[in-house]
C-alpha cells in the first residue's frame with residue numbers, strides 16, 4: 001500500500017516549532033499537529049477532543065476556547081449549539097493556516113461567522129491581564145486544551161493555569177452557573193484534589209483511546225462557578 005508523509009506547513013515564528021503534517025496510507029488521509037518535535041494530536045482519533053466539547057453540553061452558549069489545535073473541539077462545540085466561540089491560540093502561523101484552509105476542519109472554523117480567532121495566550125488572559133483588546137468575559141463556558149495537562153507540559157508557562165490560583169481565576173471569568181472543561185493526557189491525582197477542593201461538583205471522566213497498539217487514558221475535567 002502506498003504510504004507518504006507530507007509537511008503541509010512548519011514555523012517557529014512564535015519561539016516554538018509548530019508543524020502540520022499529512023499522512024497518506026492508501027486512501028486514508030490523516031492530519032497531524034506537531035509541537036516542538038512532539039506529536040500533539042491527529043485527525044484519526046479525536047474522541048477525547050470531542051468529549052471535551054461534550055463536557056459543556058447541553059448548552060455551551062458563548063464559549064472561550066484555548067487553543068485551536070486542529071479545531072475538532074471547537075467544531076464540535078458549534079455542532080452541539082454553541083452560540084459564539086472566542087478561540088485564543090498561541091501560534092500565529094496556525095491561525096494563518098486555518099485562514100488558508102490547510103485542513104477541512106480549520107477551513108470551516110475560520111469561515112464561520114460564529115467564530116472569532118485571536119492570537120494570544122489564554123493563560124495570560126485568564127490570569128486577568130487584558131492583553132487582547134476587546135476580548136473579555138464573562139463567558140457561559142470555558143474550554144481548555146492548550147497542553148498535555150497539569151503533569152506533563154510542553155509550554156512551562158502554561159503551568160500557572162493548572163494551579164489552584166489559576167483555576168480560581170479562570171472560574172472568575174464565567175457567568176454564575178457557568179462551566180469550564182479541561183483536557184488532560186491522563187488522570188492527575190493532585191489536579192483532581194485541587195479541583196474538588198475548589199468545587200465539590202467537579203467531575204473527572206476518562207476517555208480511553210487505542211493509539212498505535214497503546215491504550216491512552218485521557219481525562220476530561222469540569223469545574224463550575226456557583227449560581
Ligand SMILES: C[S@@+](CC[C@H](N)C(=O)[O-])C[C@H]1O[C@@H](n2cnc3c(N)ncnc32)[C@H](O)[C@@H]1O
Pocket residue numbers: 040041049066067068069070071072073074088089090091094120121122123124145146147155158
Ligand atoms: C492539543 S492542541 C488543541 C487541540 C484541540 N482541542 C482540537 O480539537 O484540535 C493545543 C493547542 O493549544 C495551543 N496553545 C498552547 N498554549 C497555549 C496558550 N497558553 N494559549 C493559547 N493557545 C495555546 C497550541 O499552539 C495548540 O494549537
